[in-house]
Amino acid sequence: MIYMLLILILVLLSFIFYLFIQNNKIKEEHLTTKTKLQSILFSLHKKQQLLNDKVIISTVYKSNYSKDMKALGDEVVELQKVFIDIISNRNYK
Numbered sequence: 001m002i003y004m005l006l007i008l009i010l011v012l013l014s015f016i017f018y019l020f021i022q023n024n025k026i027k028e029e030h031l032t033t034k035t036k037l038q039s040i041l042f043s044l045h046k047k048q049q050l051l052n053d054k055v056i057i058s059t060v061y062k063s064n065y066s067k068d069m070k071a072l073g074d075e076v077v078e079l080q081k082v083f084i085d086i087i088s089n090r091n092y093k
Helices: 001-090
Strands: none
Touching: none
């Protein structure tokens, strides 16, 4: 009976040792995965900041372009009016 208990204790101890080793492996894998995830998140954060900067630049450019094109269009209309006035004055003389 004692031998059976001793064998049972040895089996349980070996099982506990095996679980301890497996737990350490899982912890190591978790740490490496966590480190990789942190580096990926850092990289994605940098890319997001870069894209936000590009969006801001694009928005400013679009706004300035619209203003400049409106001003240019107004000047073209003014020049057309001046040319029409010059042409009409020549026709009447």
